[in-house]
Amino acid sequence: MNKIVIIGGGIAGLSAGIFAQKNGFDSVILEKHHTLGGECTGWDRQGYHIDGCIHWLVGTKEGTPLRNLWDTVGALDGVEIYHPESFMAVEHGDVTVHFYRDIERLKSSWLEISPEDKDIIEEFCIDIKRLHSFSMPAGKPMDMMNIIEKAKLMLSMKDAGMIMKKYGKVTFKAFSDRFKHPALKMAIYSFMPDGDYSVSSIIFALGMFTGDQSSIPIGGSKAMAQRMIERYTSLGGTIEPSCEVVDLDIKGDRVQKIKCKNGKIFEGDFIIAACDANTLYERLLNGKYSDPRFQKRFKNSKVYPLASNIYVGIGYEGTMEDIPRTLKFPVESIDIKQNKKPIEHLQMTHYAYEPDFAPQGHTVITFAINQFQDELEVWEALYKDKEAYNNEKKRIGEAVIKTMEKRFPHMVGKLKLLDVASPQTYEHYCNAYRGAFMGFWPTLSGKPLQHTGRIKGLKNMVLSGQWLQPPGGLPIAVITGKDTIMRLRKKLN
Numbered sequence: 354m355n356k357i358v359i360i361g362g363g364i365a366g367l368s369a370g371i372f373a374q375k376n377g378f379d380s381v382i383l384e385k386h387h388t389l390g391g392e393c394t395g396w397d398r399q400g401y402h403i404d405g406c407i408h409w410l411v412g413t414k415e416g417t418p419l420r421n422l423w424d425t426v427g428a429l430d431g432v433e434i435y436h437p438e439s440f441m442a443v444e445h446g447d448v449t450v451h452f453y454r455d456i457e458r459l460k461s462s463w464l465e466i467s468p469e470d471k472d473i474i475e476e477f478c479i480d481i482k483r484l485h486s487f488s489m490p491a492g493k494p495m496d497m498m499n500i501i502e503k504a505k506l507m508l509s510m511k512d513a514g515m516i517m518k519k520y521g522k523v524t525f526k527a528f529s530d531r532f533k534h535p536a537l538k539m540a541i542y543s544f545m546p547d548g549d550y551s552v553s554s555i556i557f558a559l560g561m562f563t564g565d566q567s568s569i570p571i572g573g574s575k576a577m578a579q580r581m582i583e584r585y586t587s588l589g590g591t592i593e594p595s596c597e598v599v600d601l602d603i604k605g606d607r608v609q610k611i612k613c614k615n616g617k618i619f620e621g622d623f624i625i626a627a628c629d630a631n632t633l634y635e636r637l638l639n640g641k642y643s644d645p646r647f648q649k650r651f652k653n654s655k656v657y658p659l660a661s662n663i664y665v666g667i668g669y670e671g672t673m674e675d676i677p678r679t680l681k682f683p684v685e686s687i688d689i690k691q692n693k694k695p696i697e698h699l700q701m702t703h704y705a706y707e708p709d710f711a712p713q714g715h716t717v718i719t720f721a722i723n724q725f726q727d728e729l730e731v732w733e734a735l736y737k738d739k740e741a742y743n744n745e746k747k748r749i750g751e752a753v754i755k756t757m758e759k760r761f762p763h764m765v766g767k768l769k770l771l772d773v774a775s776p777q778t779y780e781h782y783c784n785a786y787r788g789a790f791m792g793f794w795p796t797l798s799g800k801p802l803q804h805t806g807r808i809k810g811l812k813n814m815v816l817s818g819q820w821l822q823p824p825g826g827l828p829i830a831v832i833t834g835k836d837t838i839m840r841l842r843k844k845l846n
């Protein structure tokens with residue numbers, strides 16, 4: 354029986370492990386952290402549970418290829434799915450703009466706000482709706498398809514291609530400028546106020562959401578990862594937690610030995626690196642097997658930016674059912690020194706629909722503040738002085754609470770800072786390069802990467818995971834884990 358060693362127990366590593374076991378391989382997953390799941394995780398603080406990942410899971414709709422894949426890996430089997438009525442609500446002055454799941458309701462609520470924007474509102478809704486015909490493909494990878502299968506795939510992606518053509522080169526700013534009403538302008542613009550990020554990302558997100566293809570599994574991210582761990586071990590897979598791979602013994606074109614920080618050594622016929630791409634190329638392969646497509650991207654952060662987060666967890670002594678699950682509200686002054694430009698909005702998500710995440714009568718709330726290249730460099734420098742780093746996190750958390758109290762005066766004295774994660778947190782726990790939570794962010798000038806994971810010069814090792822294809826995230830992690838095993842099976846006939 355062929356033995357596969359998988360480096361990294363995130364969603365990609367677990368998916369590869371499950372498909373390896375299902376296909377008659379003998380596999381082991383080596384994971385740096387003491388628990389598996391990677392960035393798909395959550396953590397407990399002071400009686401609350403902070404969900405660290407799933408805001409939206411694409412592939413929750415029954416009968417779609419991606420849903421079938423999630424079920425196969427045990428992620429959603431028998432799990433209740435929560436369908437929030439709005440993707441987000443954005444406050445501007447005394448107007449609240451809702452991105453409703455029901456696209457007709459979205460349209461009528463926007464028309465009510467701004468009848469003079471009728472043409473652009475209707476066009477926006479038609480284009481979002483066009484994506485209802487699109488399901489993320491989760492069958493064979495493209496490189497394994499014959500010509501007929503490729504033609505069928507292209508046909509099924511006709512509408513998605515049309516949307517990319519129309520919006521792929523349009524920035525959030527340019528698109529928001531097409532609206533006359535300041536609140537509607539701001540609702541679009543505030544997603545990505547700076548940079549040349551393509552507005553197509555939000556059109557796709559809304560297409561998936563309003564087409565009922567993305568929702569939230571009850572129990573959250575950690576529970577979902579746990580179900581996949583159980584599926585993997587029930588199929589006979591072995592897990593090695595707290596087992597960080599630090600060195601590879603390479604002879605000729607083969608990896609012979611995998612050496613871990615805890616002294617353990619593993620050997621396998623095949624090795625799947627389901628860890629961060631930069632960790633693989635730079636740390637484990639010491640820059641000797643560089644891939645020009647990745648190098649080009651890592652070197653040009655303007656065209657291929659990475660995004661991370663400051664992620665603030667707050668416990669609220671009260672309930673919030675009457676407040677939209679995800680709400681963005683304007684802030685006058687929040688002092689985040691890392692950001693060159695002042696932050697104009699804060700985005701909060703509350704978990705009132707998850708009673709087990711907080712003590713009875715309380716609610717857990719998270720805030721995600723995007724961090725890009727310049728900010729990431731500031732965090733890297735700050736991390737060298739642990740005391741200053743911890744003080745800065747605390748200061749940001751307290752500033753968020755003050756802002757929250759200003760927006761919701763009835764919450765004064767009832768908000769408790771639970772935790773602040775920074776880009777360095779993701780780097781520390783997951784070896785995530787620059788704390789990135791997805792692959793390269795789509796910009797107008799960047800070309801999407803499509804990679805099979807092959808490492809030139811190595812015959813028995815491949816890369817898998819969120820870095821291989823856009824748009825990254827959990828769907829790409831689960832798909833690429835499966836694809837890696839499909840390619841391996843083909844290689845072995």
Ligand SMILES: Cc1cc2nc3c(=O)[nH]c(=O)nc-3n(C[C@H](O)[C@H](O)[C@H](O)COP(=O)(O)OP(=O)(O)OC[C@H]3O[C@@H](n4cnc5c(N)ncnc54)[C@H](O)[C@@H]3O)c2cc1C
Nearest residue numbers: 361363364365385391392408409598628790818819826827
């Ligand atoms: C705050 C936040 C919110 C997010 N929200 C969403 C969302 O709403 N929807 C969505 O689809 N996606 C979301 N994502 C993205 C999603 O979490 C990731 O895209 C996905 O989990 C990546 O999976 P992966 O297996 O490819 O990589 P990872 O999760 O990074 O897994 C890699 C694993 O490898 C391990 N590892 C690294 N180096 C080594 C080594 N040398 N030895 C052993 N193990 C190693 C790491 O510890 C980690 O467990 C979010 C991420 C974050 C951080």
